[in-house]
Amino acid sequence: MSSRPEPPQRPSVRVTVAQLQVSDDHTANRQVVEDAFRTAARARADLLVLPEYASGFDPRGVGVEHAEPLDGPFVAMLRARAAATGVAVLAGTTLPADGDDPRAVNAVVGVDAAGDVVGVYRKVHLYDAFGQHESERLAPGPADAAPLVMDVGGLRFGVLTCYDLRFPESARRLVDAGAQVLVVPAAWAAGELKAVHWRTLAIARAIENTAAVVAVGQAGRAVTGRSLVVAPDGVVGLEMDTEPQVRTVDVDGAALLRVREQNPSLANRRYAVVPVV
Template identity: 60%
Template sequence: MRVTIAQLEVSADHSANVVVVRQACAEAALVSADLLVLPEYASGYDPRGVGIEHAESLAGPFVQLLREQSAETGVTIVAGMVTFPEGAAHGADPGPDRAAAAPRASNIVVVVRGGEVVGAYRKVHLYDAFGHRESDRLEPGDPAAPPLVVTVGDLAVGIMTCYDLRFPESARRLVDAGAQVLVVPAAWAAGPGKVDQWRVLARARAIENTCAVLAVGQAGKGVSGHSLLVGPDGSVAIELADAAAVTSADIDAAGIAAERDRNPSLANRRYTVVPVPTAPTAPLTPTD
């Protein structure tokens, strides 16, 4: 599977972001990539916090761009974005139960292939840490929702995002569902020690699950960059710096299989992951 890592600098200007994303799609097509991974909040970002003001529907311009580009290029695209909460549309009345509170958006990762949205993951672990409170602006996903694993080329790709990387059970649940590669779009907050933690966590998720980890961060103000491709033995094959960059690499299914044969820790384990359920949420659909 050939992957293109698009470590983009994303702004609050959605129209400008469309131009940047289109360029990344062109670079992925140029190298005949099977998979293009964009960062979390690729549709619009503000380092002070992202909420309902940056939300778009799944029928909006950002997803429409991804659908067009995936249809034209044949590349599967994974991208983080913000959409409206359940049952809401842009400008809709929040209703009496929600009117008193500020409306919250949903942080999701969409998977687009052949012009269609083939999967969407709602961020389960909101970033309420290091002085940030995503839960003030975002609604969490249901931890009991089915894990999102899609086949790309000859590999099964599991989807999580950003702060999820700190929770090993999120990765293990995807691997239990068949994932051989973990894809982690992120806007990893900058700060003392944060890049080192990002690197250590990505390597740990790879080692403990004998899988490849593709962790794609944002570049720019307030975020860390340093996108990573980590092998199933924890070796770092690619690490970008903190500036915007696009690069590509191949992930070998045979290499993952060989590492799992050499290190059968998944077969040797004695515990399973069981999600703590919350109120169920309806599936995301590309409607207004």
């Protein structure tokens, strides 16, 4: 864990959104991610956000065959490229489950600009919906685990993953932990109304939490793509189509504070979020 002091907040934090097409070839995927780091570094980004399952993906389902430990080649590459470029990263990956559990874990790893792993979020809500049964291949993360909130440029980025977007209490728990920007790496399944749900839910999470939302989807077969960045007032500032692409945006911390002053809904609420364990 990094012990470096939190940097002063700058007027904005530059975020590179990498809507990647991911295959089951882990070596090839690492090359694609390295290319995204180079793009982020050229743009002088502070943070690179990769989609869910950026280390390896199969649209038929991801399981233990794609799992790598935290000291494996994918996270080692993230750490090396972050240290070399000075760009922090939030990246979806797949880890082995603990103990004798034969399943894997859907996770997001946070690495700071010095190359240190600052935290890991293990996906709580598994996609047992719309005919899918993710829990057959993946073990859920503990609902009462500490939220992953990472400081970048004085803004606090909180992490949830894909299906978590449908559960507003997940986002609210991150905001309670200090998150000002909600980051959602995803491989959002394609299908009827799925793109509508993805966009609507991302905007809703922004408005109800007066938080910016950086929702980064995979591109390719059986997934939706359509990454978007939403301001805390619900205005969509960046929206992609279904093709692989890498774009960079500035997240305005001062504007976020103004929205929270004008709309103090967080201060006005009367219910707390309590994990069900």
